[in-house]
Amino acid sequence: MDGRTGSEQDRDRVTSGHSQGLKLEPCFQTDSLLPSPSASLISQLLSHPMVGRSLDPTIIFPSSQAVALPQDYKCGASPGEGAQALAFPRTRAPAPVPCAAGRDQLSDQHLQDQLSSQHLRAKRARVESIIQGMSLLPTPQAFGTSLEAAFGHERERGGEMPRESKRKPRVPQQATGAAGQAAPMAGSPHAEGCQQLKEQLCFLEQQLRRLQEKFSQVCDSGDTAQTQEGAEKAHPLPEKPGDRPDEDSATATSDARKAPLWKSVLEVRGLEEEEDSGDTGGLPSAARVLSQALKHELAGVTSQVVDSVLKTVWPKAANHLLQQHRSLPVPGPDVRREYFAAGKCRKPLAKPSPRNAPGSLGSPQAEALSGASGKSLGSHAGSFSSKGVRKPSQVPSMGYSLWGSSSRGSPSALERGPLEPLDLHWGTVKLRSSVVRQQQQQHPLPLSPADMESLALLPAGRDGCGELQAAMDGVPFTATHMQEALTPGHLKKAKLMFFFTRYPSSTLLKTYFLDVQFSRCITSQLIKWFSNFREFYYIQVEKFARQALVEGVVDAGTLRVSRDSELFRALNMHYNKGNDFEVPGRFLEVASLTLREFFSAIRAGKDADPSWKKPIYKIISKLDSNIPEGFKAAGCSQELLRS
């Protein structure tokens, strides 16, 4: 491949890659975020036809009446969204498992026949069908997926945007739309939204109660029916509880035939002995447990909903609450809309950086150099806690320590290295500062890949409750925390990323700017940034190469960019103003090599050739290294601004 490899690949993916990149977006792997194995219960409830029917998406919409049809629902920005939202019913289940439906019919007949043995059977069938009705979950994350699909949730509302703006690459109107979208959120529809969500919850509760009633009715009249069930199940295959992938949805559905949901519920809760133990005790206790489980879960979900609504409606207040009530870290949405441009995508950059911490500018280089060598991991912890305190008014911050400097030889093992896991609650981390910087030297931060991952997982302004957040996304005028424009924070982040990659593909950029609504404009702006970065970079290197030549350097091999070299100073000043980032050693290597290449080329007189730099570009373009996952972390763009 030539030097344009990156762009070549990119070109292939630009069209499809948009969604693809975002598909990787971890935020919606809700299952991992759900606290307990019983989490599926509510999902099952919601999937139940009865419940589902009353769960109209329009309830949440701040239109008018709760159960009103979405006709008066006006989608502020994207009609497609609205259309999808209306598509909600399509996910409604076409009735549970076939056999369950069959049984249901059968049971009705038999109930009327009043034949005792069949009677019992029938009741059992009913119980099963009820529960199975609740259970019909195609996927483990039924709740999330169904709701997501239901509300036409999609990450990129600009799905068609690139195409749209293709016509006018120059003066894209996205920003205008963005402003229009963001502005109205100041209104009161949120109160309404809250109210209606509340109503929805009440409704849910009612449905749940009805279900429980129905359930216990059936149970009461025929609790002995369980006998047979128990026997039946005991017989065929005395499978060990262990060797089966229990709550797995796949097995759950396929097993549904012989193992009704409540059994798996019991298993999950480790209560199956109770069921096996007695003929008489079986169902009632199952009912109790189920009931408790449902209640418990409902309570949990309720609070989650409240949290998420509150957070969306009232980010600041929610922040505090969330921090008080949960251990689950939720980054403050910190929705700064002031950067939304009225006309052009570059507007946001008009006003550079607000506050710069004066302190950190001290004597960066000296600092970076002297204190550099390896320090114990223990002191990391120390610095974490000491710096962990933040003013209440501050939103939670991402630590600068997120990214360790990768380097030394093994680019492949860059941030995959054996990092000591540190029991560190990221929400409390606010690392800026020389202390950390020094400790970072030579040592990637003690965050395990898992930690990184979880950091990256934390969505900007979206909490773990992806389903409901998804629902919220359907609400017009809701603050979606996707930035429709690049902010100074993004610029800073991009600059830091330059230390790792000089030639990022647009796909890569999309991967690392997850909080940005990518459009053609945004993409090209980012690309342009990196182009500018490169320009500056090469100019500087060339300058120093010539200087070295003038100074009589003979051996290109002796040229080396170190942290105290002037070249480094210039580059660092440009990309890492404030010096709050530890420049990866790898970058120094790349810079050194670039310098040598320029030096050699110039010395060889190649600079007579108008395109003499191209071979060098080609070489350098292959030296990109992986960017630490920490850069994907939500809120890091904003956070970088504070430094």
Add this chain to the structure above:
DNA sequence: ACCGATCCTG
């Protein structure tokens, strides 16, 4: 013709 990267300019 289109696209991306670079060059040049402000």
Add this chain to the structure above:
DNA sequence: CAGGATCGGT
């Protein structure tokens, strides 16, 4: 750093 022109590749 952005806009526009230009170059080179498909």
